Amino acid sequence: MTDAAGGPVRTRRDGAILEVTLDRPKANAIDLATSRIMGETFRSFRDDPDLRVAILTGGGEKFFCPGWDLKAAADGDAVDGDYGVGGFGGLQELRDMNKPVIAAVNGIACGGGLELALSADMILAADHASFALPEIRSGTVADAASVKLPKRIPYHIAMELLLTGRWFDAEEAHRWGIVNEIVPASGLMDRAWDLARLLASGPPLVYAAIKEIVREAEDSRFQDMMNRITKRQLRSVDVLYDSEDQMEGARAFAEKRDPVWKGR
Known part of the structure; x- marks a missing residue:
């Protein structure tokens, strides 16, 4: 087992599994530099023949990811700047990502953070996790979610979430099929690793x-x-x-x- 620490993205490698932790206090928001690091991390995972499954989670117990770092934007990070390979968060536009990715949502996942989770193949949610697409309230569009959600859940529910920006909990996310499974927070990562090991044993x-x-x-x-x-x-x-x-x-x-x- 190997761990790589330092910076806003931590990785842990055990056999064929790579755990990627977005750890950027206080809320794990993503700025341009962090997005580029995540892109390089997922590209390396994609191209490493010895790695078969990735787990994506957030540092701490409150936030998975709230999306775009508005404070960084106020300091000069352009919303249309260089997100790096894979686009925002390094995953949702990464070409030829033909390996399974599990999102372990350990807390708040809103805006681009929810879109990042939707880029995974399976989503596990801690029982206290909460979700929203609040871009509408900031006068902008949740672009990736506008593409993905109406194809994955009932149209009228997707449009409600996009047009109102309201919050919804893990139970509702599970009811609409946005998440695969709800797990007690204390067991979230154990469950994610169990699932990853199952996938890593497959073809x-x-x-x-x-x-x-x-x-x-x-x-x-x-x-x-x-x-x-x-x-x-x-x-x-x-x-x-x-x-x-x-x-x-x-x-x-x-x-x-x-x-x-x-x-x-």
């Missing part, structure tokens, strides 16, 4: 194919997407179909044993 090439298919299918017709998959026009699917892991899965099934995934 990484299949995960990559799933993530690329889901991403590419978002704006595609069903048959068009199926044709692309059948013709192996997606890189991750093409790699999977010629892989050792594909053969290993078949052998393990035939031999009635657990497969040993090598990611190749």
Whole structure:
């Protein structure tokens, strides 16, 4: 197990799992410099063949992330400045992120912080977590949430949250399917690591194919997407179909044993 301390982003590496902690007191708000560090962190995770799963959480017990640092903006950070690779928070626009990411929301997640959590593949929420998209009250738009939420939850609920900016708790977030699971705060990270270990034991090439298919299918017709998959026009699917892991899965099934995934 290795830990990297210092700066607003802390990482902890254990086997194939990387834990990323946004730790920027008092509230874990993200300025341009922090966003660039997060982008480099997630790009390194994406490109490291020995890492399979990432966990994203916030430092402390009150805030996951409130989004954009308005104080930094007042001091000269431009809202349209250089967020670095991956866009705001380093994750939501990072290309070819074909590995699972778990968000462990340990407190307040609002504005860009909620959008950052929505960039993960699974979201666990502490029982005291709360959420909002308050950009409307500041005269601006929650752009990423405006794209994502109406596709993931009932349209009228998404529009209510976007148009009013109201707060909602973990129970409501779970009811609408925004979060996968609510966990007592004291057990949040243990649960996140249990889930990460489960995913890390699975077939990484299949995960990559799933993530690329889901991403590419978002704006595609069903048959068009199926044709692309059948013709192996997606890189991750093409790699999977010629892989050792594909053969290993078949052998393990035939031999009635657990497969040993090598990611190749």
